[in-house]
Amino acid sequence: MREKLEALQAEAIEKVQQADNLQSLQDVRVAYLGKKGPITEVLRGMGKLSPEERPVIGELANKVREAIATALDNKKNLLEEAALNEQLQKEAIDVTLPGRPVKAGGPHLLTSIIEEVEDLFLGMGFEIKEGPEVETDYFNFEALNLPQDHPARDMQDSFYVTDHLLLRTQTSPVQARTMREYDGNKAIKMICPGIVYRRDTDDATHSHQFTQIEGLLVDKNVRMSDLKGVLLEFSRKLFGADREIRLRPSFFPFTEPSVEVDVTCKVCDGKGCNVCKHTGWIEILGAGMVHSNVLRMSGYDPEEYSGFAFGMGVERIAMLKYGVDDIRHFYTNDVRFLSQYHKA
Amino acid sequence: MYVSLNWLKQYVDIDNITPEELAERITRSGIEVESIERVAPESTNVVVGYVESCEQHPNADKLNLCQINVGTETYQIICGAPNITQGQKIAAALPGARLPGGVKIKKAKLRGVESHGMVCSLQELGIDEKFVPKEFAEGIFVFPEDTEIGTPVAELLNLDDVILELGLTPNRADAMSMLGVAYEVAAILNKEVKQPEETYQTSDNKATDLVSVKVEDAELNPYYGAFVIEDVTIAPSPLWMRNYLMAAGIRPINNVVDITNYVLLVYGQPLHAFDYDKVATKEIVVRSAKEGEKIQTLDDQERTLKGDEIVITNGNEPIALAGVMGGANSEVSDDTKNVLLEAAFFDARAIRRSSKHHNLRSEASARYEKGIDPNRVQRAGAYAARLLAAYAGGKVAQGVVAFDELNREEKQVKIDTASVNNRLGTTISDEEIASILTKLQFGFEQDNSQFTVSVPTRRGDISLFEDMLEEIARIYGYDNIPYTLPEGEAFAGKLTTKQHLKRQLKQYLQGAGLMETITYSLTSKVRTEMLVSPDVLEQEVFPVKLKMPMSEEHSHLRLSIIPELVDTLSYNVARNQENLGYFEFGRVFLSKEEQITEQPTETARLAGALTGTWMEQPWQQEKKSVDFYVAKGIVEGIFAQLDLEPVFQQAQVDGYHPGRTATVSLHGKVVGVVGQLHPTVQKAFDLKETYVFDLDIAYLMDQYEEVPSFRTIPRHPSVTRDIALVVDEAAHAGDIQRTIQEAGGALVQQVQIFDVYQGEHMEAGKKSIAYTVLYQDPTRTLTDEEVEASYNNIIENVKAKHDAELRS
Numbered sequence A: 001m002r003e004k005l006e007a008l009q010a011e012a013i014e015k016v017q018q019a020d021n022l023q024s025l026q027d028v029r030v031a032y033l034g035k036k037g038p039i040t041e042v043l044r045g046m047g048k049l050s051p052e053e054r055p056v057i058g059e060l061a062n063k064v065r066e067a068i069a070t071a072l073d074n075k076k077n078l079l080e081e082a083a084l085n086e087q088l089q090k091e092a093i094d095v096t097l098p099g100r101p102v103k104a105g106g107p108h109l110l111t112s113i114i115e116e117v118e119d120l121f122l123g124m125g126f127e128i129k130e131g132p133e134v135e136t137d138y139f140n141f142e143a144l145n146l147p148q149d150h151p152a153r154d155m156q157d158s159f160y161v162t163d164h165l166l167l168r169t170q171t172s173p174v175q176a177r178t179m180r181e182y183d184g185n186k187a188i189k190m191i192c193p194g195i196v197y198r199r200d201t202d203d204a205t206h207s208h209q210f211t212q213i214e215g216l217l218v219d220k221n222v223r224m225s226d227l228k229g230v231l232l233e234f235s236r237k238l239f240g241a242d243r244e245i246r247l248r249p250s251f252f253p254f255t256e257p258s259v260e261v262d263v264t265c266k267v268c269d270g271k272g273c274n275v276c277k278h279t280g281w282i283e284i285l286g287a288g289m290v291h292s293n294v295l296r297m298s299g300y301d302p303e304e305y306s307g308f309a310f311g312m313g314v315e316r317i318a319m320l321k322y323g324v325d326d327i328r329h330f331y332t333n334d335v336r337f338l339s340q341y342h343k344a
Numbered sequence B: 001m002y003v004s005l006n007w008l009k010q011y012v013d014i015d016n017i018t019p020e021e022l023a024e025r026i027t028r029s030g031i032e033v034e035s036i037e038r039v040a041p042e043s044t045n046v047v048v049g050y051v052e053s054c055e056q057h058p059n060a061d062k063l064n065l066c067q068i069n070v071g072t073e074t075y076q077i078i079c080g081a082p083n084i085t086q087g088q089k090i091a092a093a094l095p096g097a098r099l100p101g102g103v104k105i106k107k108a109k110l111r112g113v114e115s116h117g118m119v120c121s122l123q124e125l126g127i128d129e130k131f132v133p134k135e136f137a138e139g140i141f142v143f144p145e146d147t148e149i150g151t152p153v154a155e156l157l158n159l160d161d162v163i164l165e166l167g168l169t170p171n172r173a174d175a176m177s178m179l180g181v182a183y184e185v186a187a188i189l190n191k192e193v194k195q196p197e198e199t200y201q202t203s204d205n206k207a208t209d210l211v212s213v214k215v216e217d218a219e220l221n222p223y224y225g226a227f228v229i230e231d232v233t234i235a236p237s238p239l240w241m242r243n244y245l246m247a248a249g250i251r252p253i254n255n256v257v258d259i260t261n262y263v264l265l266v267y268g269q270p271l272h273a274f275d276y277d278k279v280a281t282k283e284i285v286v287r288s289a290k291e292g293e294k295i296q297t298l299d300d301q302e303r304t305l306k307g308d309e310i311v312i313t314n315g316n317e318p319i320a321l322a323g324v325m326g327g328a329n330s331e332v333s334d335d336t337k338n339v340l341l342e343a344a345f346f347d348a349r350a351i352r353r354s355s356k357h358h359n360l361r362s363e364a365s366a367r368y369e370k371g372i373d374p375n376r377v378q379r380a381g382a383y384a385a386r387l388l389a390a391y392a393g394g395k396v397a398q399g400v401v402a403f404d405e406l407n408r409e410e411k412q413v414k415i416d417t418a419s420v421n422n423r424l425g426t427t428i429s430d431e432e433i434a435s436i437l438t439k440l441q442f443g444f445e446q447d448n449s450q451f452t453v454s455v456p457t458r459r460g461d462i463s464l465f466e467d468m469l470e471e472i473a474r475i476y477g478y479d480n481i482p483y484t485l486p487e488g489e490a491f492a493g494k495l496t497t498k499q500h501l502k503r504q505l506k507q508y509l510q511g512a513g514l515m516e517t518i519t520y521s522l523t524s525k526v527r528t529e530m531l532v533s534p535d536v537l538e539q540e541v542f543p544v545k546l547k548m549p550m551s552e553e554h555s556h557l558r559l560s561i562i563p564e565l566v567d568t569l570s571y572n573v574a575r576n577q578e579n580l581g582y583f584e585f586g587r588v589f590l591s592k593e594e595q596i597t598e599q600p601t602e603t604a605r606l607a608g609a610l611t612g613t614w615m616e617q618p619w620q621q622e623k624k625s626v627d628f629y630v631a632k633g634i635v636e637g638i639f640a641q642l643d644l645e646p647v648f649q650q651a652q653v654d655g656y657h658p659g660r661t662a663t664v665s666l667h668g669k670v671v672g673v674v675g676q677l678h679p680t681v682q683k684a685f686d687l688k689e690t691y692v693f694d695l696d697i698a699y700l701m702d703q704y705e706e707v708p709s710f711r712t713i714p715r716h717p718s719v720t721r722d723i724a725l726v727v728d729e730a731a732h733a734g735d736i737q738r739t740i741q742e743a744g745g746a747l748v749q750q751v752q753i754f755d756v757y758q759g760e761h762m763e764a765g766k767k768s769i770a771y772t773v774l775y776q777d778p779t780r781t782l783t784d785e786e787v788e789a790s791y792n793n794i795i796e797n798v799k800a801k802h803d804a805e806l807r808s
């Protein structure tokens, strides 16, 4: 019986090797391991064996069965893999044909700059405030230390709607409104991005509508050196870690001292070029210490509180950062302009 | 303000600093130098020549053949100027000379005759045409007779001068004078200021015998001084004076007028010279104008007065619009013999009003309206009298006839070192503050760290602590202030929920393939009347109109973003960009009043516009144009971002396609519109099929509720049932969908349309719509019975409400 079993094993394994598809392999399985197969038959005939032989042959029969089963499984894996490979070959495509285009939208360049600036100041603990664009003369001018007949009102020709309502010429009224809201007894750290309007004829450098971001910090013991520190940090984050800033005296009715702030030109690294008119510096914003009249009008005691404010033109920042040469590009929304600043 | 450095040198020592360095120092400490200009740096080898003879060129009618003596030699020069004659002293550019614009002078032959140089006009020497005296505008310049032959012209005409252009902020009116600039420069360079010599000789006549002065309102005119200068000879002013006036941008006229302008520039004090004999009454009365009163000003304009101007009168009629411009009836002319010189102080606001009302700005009004120095009024008058004696041969009558209630006191401002340092973040010492005050030439009393500063009246802008703080800071130098960070509590800022949502919505739309635009808020009246969303229309609002628009195109604030977006599409399509998708998150301005008196409501809208191909893959023959469902899908996406469910209802909206437009509602309230533009609108904008949407995003964001906690993901299986219905072709799939949702009960989680069919195999006038209904209970597994019950109820309802049949 031993010989018979061993012969069966050799025979079955040879048949397994010969099988060249899954069906014939299955036939081999049924033929040898099936209920009517020779191994079952052998086992069935075990009763005729002596009690000593029985376990020995039983063990052998199991071994043979396992060997055949393993061979069948291995062969099955091989055949399946081959079938899969054949299938995949049939599924091959031309990968050099163009892909399906994904429609890519994107933000307006001004929005990108605004959000970048917002994020920088959020990181420094500022909140973001908004206010009306049709503003009262009071908040746009008077609360900012610009009474009627003040010569500085000439600096900003405005669009009036009535004698006391106008399109805001600056986002500073949001500062005045926020100071009111804070009741004169809380620290303020805010920036206010927004649209403003001036009576200018649209050309390459002027626009009757443009965007400003102003900031305000009011607290006990705010110093001009704090303004310098905050603006240096801001400029470096926006324009590059190696930038320097400098302050030049200027005049704004709601701040004193008032300064204009220059950053070193990134085109020439401060050596002087056409972009910076050979000065090595580029003006980026106006700033100053909040005027005591403004604090007082907004309910803050200037003996106790002080503050600084700053403001920048977003179009100007965008023009500097991206070399845009005409402010009208921001409002004509030519798709060829807008998509230049998207990673489409 | 243009500052001639040659002129400035007379008041402050600037010899050891280059113009560039000086400009930089001035800019860094207070006043922006906008430009540095050399008058005519290129003019070399041009000298004064004497015209010994001047004859007509033998071969040319319009040319003159001149012999010009330049001292060492005589040159034959051909000159075409009509005003050249024998005996003149002129500017001769000799061979080898260089003139502005790179012109080189060489020997030349003109019509067969040799010419050894060129006789120059002022323009050819580099002087701006607008400053050239009228008599020399069309020809060569003629020097005064006493000019020395051979002198280099550059010196005589101040061509070697450097002009700084100062950009003055409104607070620095003090720098609208050479002396003011001298004080500024002196403070920066730590120098003295040299004052002009103001003494003069007088005649035996007394001014009080010649004129009387009366002022009606001392508030408007606290000081009026009248000088009388007799026996003047009107002539050109000295060359040096003309040069300085031209450098400052003022055209020389004659000695009397030039002197008043010159003194105005030195002191910042406007003066006016009347022809004394034309003031027939010998009386000056200063009063407010009468409404409707008329005066002809020196610019030959007749002006009707409003009533709040100050006028100078002769007792009967106005002879000058005070502080702004003189009257033609008392103008100094070539035959003026006697001059009445006004040196006065007028109220700044009154002059500003007057100048603004008549839209008339002059060197005088520009200074008066910003405030002048009360302590320079008489000094300037005296200096002018001295110059009139010296350069117009006048005899100055004794005394000044004056009305005088002028306050000339200096303001006192207290500062202390600690406050200065606290505000600046510096460690400036008491000594440094004292030194800065000394440089500024401000008087002060010091008690250790306490300073009481007497602010000179020339600095009318300084009256508060921070005014002084700024003076100290700018002279100390902003560069010397350290960098610190605010001491207050440090915490990270955070976007509000709405600010965050706004960013999220923009990102969603960008991801959906739309490009963000920003368009103008100001639009035309016509555009406020088109494509306004139904939810805005139903509020019965009016657009906000500007009082004085610059153009009709930008005269009203918008009620809708759509017209601007559509215009943007049109702009791009005209530039061969055909496939476009835009959105804008912007404000509209809604007023409840036709005649606005209060601030309008400003509310955020989210609008989009799409045209052309939406998806294209040429080699797979896939091409999908934008259609209603693309736009609607985007709107649904916006709602999904806000966790809200929109309801769309077919609607007729002005400007929209009547069959392809829906209002968008939330909780029964219309919040916007989505649809195709009406073909006539498309045509008006030169557009093909265009779809737009416009949503009251402010309202929608208000409805958004922040999800408080994690929503559990259902663990129990869901069950789906498909329902295919045959309905009338006009039936709305959305209505049936709502019926299914409602009839299905609480277990229905979702109803989706998976097929719409019309055509072959369908009865005419019918269509089939197939829905998948998804049932789920997050807490348990559903039973067949309850799903079946729900399904049956759905069928019953759709049959009843929509006349639907189950498709077999």
Ligand SMILES: [Zn+2]
Residues within 6 Å of the ligand: A265, A266, A267, A268, A269, A270, A271, A272, A273, A274, A275, A276, A277, A278, A280, A281
């Ligand atoms: Zn540069």
